[in-house]
Amino acid sequence: HRFLTSKEQFHAYLRARGQPGGQAGTEGEEEGEEKEEEVGSSQSEPPAKRVRAENFSQDGESQEDGGAEEKEPVERKRARGQNKSRPCMKPNHYEQSRLCPSVTQGCADKCYFGPRCRFLHDVGEYMAAKPADLGRRCVLFETFGKCIYGVTCRFAQAHLGDGYQNVVNTDLAKQWEGKSLVRNNLSKDLQHQLRKRKFSFKKADEYLRALAKPRGDGGKGGKATGSSPKEQGVSNCTTPREDLGDGLKCPVLPEQREDPKADALQSPGPAGSEEASPAKTVGPVTDEDTIKLRPCEKRKLEIQGKLYLAPLTTCGNLPFRRICKRFGADVTCGEMAVCTNLLQGQSSEWALLKRHHTEDIFGVQLEGAFPDTMTKCAELLNQTIEVDFVDINVGCPIDLVYKKGGGCALMTRSNKFEQIVRGMNSVLDVPLTVKIRTGVQEKINVAHKIIPKIREWGASMVTLHGRSREQRYTRGADWDYIAECAKIASPMPLFGNGDILSYEDADRAMQTGVSGIMIARQVPVGALIKPWLFTEIKEQRHWDISSSERFDILRDFTNYGLEHWGSDTQGVEKTRKFLLEWLSFLCRYIPVGLLEHLPQKINERPPYYLGRDYLETLMASQNVDDWIKISELLLGPVPTNFTFLPKHKANSYR
Secondary structure (H helix, E strand, O other): OOOEOOHHHHHHHHHOOOOOOOOOOOHHHHHHHHHHHHHHHHOOOOOHHHHHHHHHHOOHHHHHHOOHHHHHHHHHHHOOOEOOOOOOOOHHHOOOOOEOHHHHOOOHHHOOOHHHOOOEOOHHHHHHHOOOOOOOOOHHHHHHOOOOOHHHOOOHHHOEOHHHOEOOOHHHHHHHOOOOOEEOOOOHHHHHHHHOOOOOOHHHHHHHHHHHHHHOOHHHHHHOOOOOOOOOOOOOOHHHHHHOOOHHHOOOOHHHOOOHHHHHHHOOOHHHHHHHOOOOOOOOOOHHHHOOOOHHHOOOOOOOOOEEEOOOOOOOOHHHHHHHHHOOOOEEEOOOEEHHHHHOOOHHHHHHHOEEOOOOOEEEEEEOOOHHHHHHHHHHHHHHOOOOEEEEEEOOOOHHHHOOOOHHHHHHOHHHHHHHHHHHHHHOOOOEEEEEEOOOOOOOOOHHHHHHHHHHHOOOEEEEEOOOOOOOOOOOOOHHHHHHHHHHHOOOOEEEEOOOOOHHHHHHHHOOOOOEEEEOOOOOOOOOOOOOHHHHHHHOOOOOOOHHHHHHHHHHHHHHHHHHHOOOHHHHHHHHHHHHHHHHHHOOOOOHHHOOOOOOOOOOOOOOEOOOOHHHHHHOOOOHHHHHHHHHHHHOOOOOOOOOOOOEHHHOOO
8 A cells, every 4th residue: 555645646746756866767767857857947838738638637536536336337438439539730730841752862853743842952941940859869770771761860960971961881781681671561553553443353353243143133233142051052061062073063152162253154144244254364374363272272370379469459550569579479460451441542541551570470450341342352452462361350349330330230230241251251362360249239149149150151260359349348358258159169269358467367268268369459458558468478477567677668669660650750750649549558557566466457447656766657647748758758859739639538537
């Protein structure tokens, strides 16, 4: 109890800047505290920072004073969903005058925008108005021997010579020459094809045409609902049918056929001539062009018993995944990507598919509501990016996705769900996995009915989150139900997900018979509260990690962020934004050395407490201003009129 304190004492301690000569005095922190002192004395914090936090504190007092019975409904009511009206800081708010990219890249005489260019071309004029550098060391220059951002880098003094020339460490640059550090980038050529709708979806179109046949409605092919094997009078014998030499005589769904083209030739009707017309080819036609892979020939997903970092929207970015890989995550997955945005060639959506070279087992997660877009998107990714598996998100509970028929809604739309799984499986060369919840309604579990169907449709693995959509991320995950579903799913692997915050939680989860565990996000949050959880599980111990070690993790994240998003002003502020989102989760961690009983419970809000040093106390703050203060220790002062509000309302409390 000696660490517990009141809300007023907690904030008074932080305002007083803690005890002088605290234990967190690493060299990096001392530099950071010097920076912070300068910021505090030279800049008054914009009032807009505090507006939202004050709003949330109005019912914060009543929540603390109320009894245990009243606490839960009050918290649920105000902590639901997203902060949809939060302020958005655009890049043009950071810099009034920006340098033309052609100048930065050393080809000023070939400006991409020609005479219409509105950017600056005079380096001297740009440097006169450029904000002060944020530090003396540039992580890009130190790591790769060259900073591609040149004079626009916010750490440019580390690599600028006479006349603003960009200095290059030739020996170090040669070591990285020709190496691809980040894969799955969107090329301009592919983006052009997608925007002009010139990309060929040959396999997907075949599947969708065959899907429309059973209805007999030529004009409604896109909306056709395929028949299940039972409706067609065929027994469920997926694997034996695939092994048949003559797939033409077996009246099965198109994704189960060995040669769908040949079957299309046999089918009479006006559409037959169109489907039977041979495609134009370059060179001889081989078996690979006409014969579909059987399930036994697909790449296997061998991840049983491994630690799987779940797809984390917003916070599960590439720099964060690198942190988790370093702490022992075996399997990583990109953030949820919307299939329609990918098909349109949106750069922001394709950025979610990027893969760092250290991610040895990596997958992407797709969200969609209809078989045409999901199947086409699967074929697109199969041809253009490198992944080890593709996951379908059937667990997303947010209204924006659910009301359009995606996410959890697919659990109630079994026909569309089946068509999506079968269609994607038919066009992918890599395993297909599915992530689901226990059901939509709180007390009505349906996952045990759906899992055998998913196995029959061809999925290689299922991940089950032990909560319903109505529960969102509240209450405990139902691991007894997950254990039942694991038995039903066999021999298909089933990973369990929910409430893993210690190695003891992970051990109990593995005893339920699941093939592995997924360490996830949200409220509750495992990997986002403590990314070193993977190390704890593998080493079977509680790690009393110090505040300076945690600060070093944040420093590594910012370095990875500058490497990924850039070291210019726009890249620095993007890194800051994602750092602040992560800090809104990290503040919930209670150091092991302060706990009376181990382990920390994932659904419990930490009480106000004073840490063992100033930095530990600062990291425990639930105040947005203090998160911004931590970001300033790492990335320098925030821009004028900077505001931040977390994406999730559950994090917007004091």
